[in-house]
Amino acid sequence: MKIHYITGIAALLVVAVHIIMRLVMPFSMSLEYENVIANYQNIAYAVLLESILVLIAIHGFNGLRIILIEFRQNIAWENGVTVFTLVAMIALIAYGTRTIIVANGLGSSKE
Amino acid sequence: MTALLSIKTRRTKLGHDEKKESTLEDSRKVVHLRVYRKNPKQDKSSHFDKFEVPVQRWTTVLDALLHAKEYLDKSIAIRYSCRMASCGSCGMKINGIPRLACYTKISEIDGNIITCEPLPNFPVIRDLVGDFSDFFDHHGAMEPFIHNQNVDIIDKNRLTEFIQTPEDVENYLQFSYCIKCGLCYSACPSVGSDTRFPGPQALAQAYRYVADNRDDATQSRLNIVDNKHGIWRCHFAGSCSVVCPKGVDPALGIQLLRGHLVNFSKNDKKLAESRTRDLGKT
Amino acid sequence: MKSSNEDRIYSDGNRRENHEGLKAWLNPSRYGWERISYWLQRLTGVFLLIYFVGHVIETSSLVDGKDAWNAMLELTQTTWGHLFLILVIGTSTFHSANGIRLLFTETGRGLGKPGRPDYPYSPVSLNYRQKSGIWIALILAATAMLYGASILFAGE
Numbered sequence: 001m002k003i004h005y006i007t008g009i010a011a012l013l014v015v016a017v018h019i020i021m022r023l024v025m026p027f028s029m030s031l032e033y034e035n036v037i038a039n040y041q042n043i044a045y046a047v048l049l050e051s052i053l054v055l056i057a058i059h060g061f062n063g064l065r066i067i068l069i070e071f072r073q074n075i076a077w078e079n080g081v082t083v084f085t086l087v088a089m090i091a092l093i094a095y096g097t098r099t100i101i102v103a104n105g106l107g108s109s110k111e
Numbered sequence: 112m113t114a115l116l117s118i119k120t121r122r123t124k125l126g127h128d129e130k131k132e133s134t135l136e137d138s139r140k141v142v143h144l145r146v147y148r149k150n151p152k153q154d155k156s157s158h159f160d161k162f163e164v165p166v167q168r169w170t171t172v173l174d175a176l177l178h179a180k181e182y183l184d185k186s187i188a189i190r191y192s193c194r195m196a197s198c199g200s201c202g203m204k205i206n207g208i209p210r211l212a213c214y215t216k217i218s219e220i221d222g223n224i225i226t227c228e229p230l231p232n233f234p235v236i237r238d239l240v241g242d243f244s245d246f247f248d249h250h251g252a253m254e255p256f257i258h259n260q261n262v263d264i265i266d267k268n269r270l271t272e273f274i275q276t277p278e279d280v281e282n283y284l285q286f287s288y289c290i291k292c293g294l295c296y297s298a299c300p301s302v303g304s305d306t307r308f309p310g311p312q313a314l315a316q317a318y319r320y321v322a323d324n325r326d327d328a329t330q331s332r333l334n335i336v337d338n339k340h341g342i343w344r345c346h347f348a349g350s351c352s353v354v355c356p357k358g359v360d361p362a363l364g365i366q367l368l369r370g371h372l373v374n375f376s377k378n379d380k381k382l383a384e385s386r387t388r389d390l391g392k393t
Numbered sequence: 394m395k396s397s398n399e400d401r402i403y404s405d406g407n408r409r410e411n412h413e414g415l416k417a418w419l420n421p422s423r424y425g426w427e428r429i430s431y432w433l434q435r436l437t438g439v440f441l442l443i444y445f446v447g448h449v450i451e452t453s454s455l456v457d458g459k460d461a462w463n464a465m466l467e468l469t470q471t472t473w474g475h476l477f478l479i480l481v482i483g484t485s486t487f488h489s490a491n492g493i494r495l496l497f498t499e500t501g502r503g504l505g506k507p508g509r510p511d512y513p514y515s516p517v518s519l520n521y522r523q524k525s526g527i528w529i530a531l532i533l534a535a536t537a538m539l540y541g542a543s544i545l546f547a548g549e
Binding site: 229233234235241282283285286301345346347349352354355356357359360363367368369370371373 | 409411412413418423424425427430434498499500501502504507508510511512514515516517518519523
C-alpha cells in the first residue's frame with residue numbers, strides 16, 4: 001500500500017506539470033502536431049512523460065489489483081490477478097515508451 | 112341539592128377521565144413488522160412474514176419481535192439476551208441498516224413498516240440468527256490477550272503489578288468497550304466480498320492491544336495484520352463507526368494501527384512506556 | 394489452531410453465504426459521506442485507468458504522422474468528446490484531492506484521539522475534518538469541471 005501512496009503523490013506532481021504545459025499557450029494551439037512533436041523532442045519533457053507513464057501505470061494497475069483481489073479468495077484467483085495486472089502494466093508502459101522514443105526520433109529526423 | 116351537584120360534577124369528572132383514557136388507547140400505535148424467515152435445512156428461498164404489533168413510545172424493535180414471537184408466531188428464531196445493549200446478541204438489519212434490536216426504539220424509525228433481516232456477511236442459521244464462527248475466528252486470530260515477556264504468570268511469587276496512568280488507559284479504553292455484536296462486520300464493504308479480511312472488529316481489537324502499554328508484542332501483532340488480506344483491505348468507508356452502538360469507533364483504531372505500520376505514530380506508545388517505567392521506579 | 398482457522402477461512406465453500414459481495418461497494422447510500430467518498434474514489438479510479446489506457450493509445454497516433462494525429466484529435470473535438478474530457482477533469486481532480494485526504498487519514502492523521510466514549514457515541518474519526526475534506530474535493534472537482542468547460546466550449 002505504501003507504493004500506492006508514493007506513486008499517487010508523485011503522479012499528482014508530474015501530471016500537474018503535464019497539464020500546466022497544456023496551458024502555457026492557448027489550448028487549441030498547444031495540441032497542434034508540430035507543437036506536440038516539439039514537446040517530445042525536449043528531453044526533459046520526454047523524461048517527464050515517461051515518469052508519468054510509469055507512475056500512473058503502477059498506481060492504476062495496483063489499484064485495479066486491490067479491487068480485484070477483494071472479489072474472491074483463493075490462490076488461483078489471487079495469482080491470476082497479480083499476473084494479469086503486472087502483464088497489463090508492463091505492456092502499457094512498453095507501448096507508451098515506444099511512442100515517446102519514436103516521436104522523439106521523428107522530430108530529430110525531420111530537422 | 113349541593114350533594115346532588117357534587118355527584119354530578121364527580122360523574123362528569125369521571126366521564127372526562129374515561130374519555131382521556133380512550134384517547135390514550137387510540138394513540139397506541141400499531142406497526143407492521145416484516146420478519147425475514149428462512150430455515151436453510153428446509154427452505155430453499157427466504158420469505159417475509161408480516162405481523163401487526165401494538166407499540167408504545169418506549170417499545171424497542173426487540174420488544175416488538177418478542178411480542179410477535181409470544182402471541183403471533185412462536186417459530187420466529189431470534190438471538191437475544193440482556194435487552195440493554197450490553198451483550199451484543201440481537202444485532203440485525205433493521206430497515207436496511209445493521210442495528211441492535213434492543214437499542215433501536217420503534218419511535219426512532221420513520222414510517223410504519225419495520226423490516227427485520229439477519230445481519231449481512233453472516234451465514235444464516237435460521238431466520239434472524241447468523242453464524243458468528245468466522246467473525247470469532249478473526250477475533251481470535253488477533254490474540255486478544257496481553258503478551259508480556261517480563262511477567263511470569265505461572266509462578267505466583269514472581270507476579271508483579273502492571274502500572275498504568277489514566278492517560279495510558281484512555282489510549283485503548285474505547286476499543287475495549289467492544290461487545291462483539293458484529294454490526295461493524297456486516298456494514299463493512301470490504302468484508303462483503305473478502306472473507307479473509309479480519310474486519311473492523313478484529314482490527315480494532317488488534318489496535319486495542321498495540322495501544323496498551325502493558326503489552327509488549329507490538330511487532331508480532333503488526334505482522335498478523337500486515338498481509339494481503341489484512342489491514343490494507345480497509346479503505347476508510349467509515350461505515351463500521353457509523354453503526355457501532357458502543358462508540359468503539361473501529362475506523363479510528365484501524366487507521367491508527369495503520370499509522371504504526373507505515374511508521375508514523377510509534378512515538379505515542381514509546382512515550383507512554385517510558386512514563387510507566389519511570390512511575391514503576393518511583 | 395490458528396492455521397486450521399486460516400484454512401477454513403481460505404476455503405471458499407459456503408463461507409460466502411449471505412455476504413453482500415459487489416453490492417456492498419456499489420451501493421453507497423446508507424452510511425453517510427465517508428461511504429460515498431469510498432465509492433467515488435473507486436469509481437473515479439477505474440474510470441481514470443480506462444481513460445489513461447485510452448490516452449496512451451490515442452497519443453501513440455503521433456508516430457503515424459500528422460494525419461493520424463489530427464484524425465485522433467477530431468474525436469475529442471465533438472460535443473461528446475468535450476463532455477468526456479470534462480468528466481476526466483472532474484474525476485481526476487476529485488481522485489487527487491480525496492486521495493490526499495485519504496493519505497493523511499489512512500496513516501492516522503486528522504482523526505482525533507481515542508478517549509472515553511459517551512452517549513450518543515458520535516465517532517471521533519468521522520469528524521468535521523473528514524467531512525470537509527470530502528466536500529472540498531467535491532467542490533474542487535466541480536470548479537475544475539466548470540473551468541475545463543469554459544476552455545473547451547469557448548473554442549467552438
